[in-house]
Amino acid sequence: MRRVTDHGGGVWSVPVPIPDNPLGHTLVHVLETDHGPVLIDTGWDDPASFDALADGLAVCGTSMPEIHGVLITHHHPDHHGLSGRVREASGAWIAMHPADTAVVRRTRTAPQAAWLDYLIGKLSDAGAPEDHLAPLRAARASGRGRALPGLRAALPDREIVPGELVDLAGRRLRAIWTPGHTPGHVCLHLEEEHPAQHPGRGGRLFSGDHLLPEITPHIGLYEDPDDAAVTDPLGDYLDSLERIARLAPAEVLPAHQYAFADAAGRVGELLSHHAARLASLRELIAAHPLTPWQVAEAMEWNRPWEHIPYGSRNIAVSEAEAHLRRLVKLGLAEPVAGTRPVAYAAV
Numbered sequence: 001m002r003r004v005t006d007h008g009g010g011v012w013s014v015p016v017p018i019p020d021n022p023l024g025h026t027l028v029h030v031l032e033t034d035h036g037p038v039l040i041d042t043g044w045d046d047p048a049s050f051d052a053l054a055d056g057l058a059v060c061g062t063s064m065p066e067i068h069g070v071l072i073t074h075h076h077p078d079h080h081g082l083s084g085r086v087r088e089a090s091g092a093w094i095a096m097h098p099a100d101t102a103v104v105r106r107t108r109t110a111p112q113a114a115w116l117d118y119l120i121g122k123l124s125d126a127g128a129p130e131d132h133l134a135p136l137r138a139a140r141a142s143g144r145g146r147a148l149p150g151l152r153a154a155l156p157d158r159e160i161v162p163g164e165l166v167d168l169a170g171r172r173l174r175a176i177w178t179p180g181h182t183p184g185h186v187c188l189h190l191e192e193e194h195p196a197q198h199p200g201r202g203g204r205l206f207s208g209d210h211l212l213p214e215i216t217p218h219i220g221l222y223e224d225p226d227d228a229a230v231t232d233p234l235g236d237y238l239d240s241l242e243r244i245a246r247l248a249p250a251e252v253l254p255a256h257q258y259a260f261a262d263a264a265g266r267v268g269e270l271l272s273h274h275a276a277r278l279a280s281l282r283e284l285i286a287a288h289p290l291t292p293w294q295v296a297e298a299m300e301w302n303r304p305w306e307h308i309p310y311g312s313r314n315i316a317v318s319e320a321e322a323h324l325r326r327l328v329k330l331g332l333a334e335p336v337a338g339t340r341p342v343a344y345a346a347v
Helices: 047-059 083-090 098-109 114-125 130-142 233-247 263-287 292-298 310-329
Strands: 011-017 025-031 038-040 069-071 093-096 173-177 186-190 204-208 251-254 333-335 344-346
Touching (some): 025 251, 083 093, 093 098, 114 310, 130 310, 173 233, 204 233, 233 263, 310 333, 310 344
Parallel strands (some): 038 069, 069 093
Antiparallel strands (some): 011 025, 025 038, 173 186, 186 204
């Protein structure tokens, strides 16, 4: 198992386990301030994860009751899950971008079956077969909707304001809005000289899931059952990547895997990956129109479609739809009139 890492200059990373997930853990970063330690993300809401965080804090020379504040890069449960327990143990404030705070609020206050109704409708419209929809319909009928993750997530009590310095005594930490993975994802730029004097204009960057050394983060649809607006998450993500490349941090401290340099090089790889994927999908729908489900079945994943777990197929279809929306936005594809579920064709 990974151990706590001292990155120097009052920054540590604590690996907090994610139960039954191939990612293994979330790297919770601890930032020393004049008013006490501040956490960047917290990890999954699980007793073993909470214990691992507490043990890691002890290695950093602090403890849960001493935590002054919590900065959340985005609302996903492997990042925000333990925020409530940390606040209960310490009285710490919790800050998040308002777009993701709105997601947390919706998730907490939605009627019991609202998210299942939404998911069934979205998947049906995407062309999911009935055998995939049947378990969701059964869960809806039995009232098991409250088993969905994230329903206990803490409501933040502060906002992270893009472009502004976070109010941290003795530190210069600036919020950079990087939507794509979620609508309110933020990176946090530590505008201080690197303690090892690594080359680069811009100190260190806490990148959350926006920029990872080997993983391409999931870019799906922004889920809001009450909002019919057509968003472009992949376009948001690509624009956000280019902003980070221009920032040129000396080192990136992501929430998964390991710290790395050359942010601009990694951004270039991700931009090339998505450009190739968009071109491949356009060729696919140029042959004949396909529904988002059919596109997802044909896309290249890290394993054959028949080996992708049930829940991961929902994520894959969402990612396929995000790419189709980008093609439509670029004028390279369009929905075929009169099709239901809607099929897409190249233009």
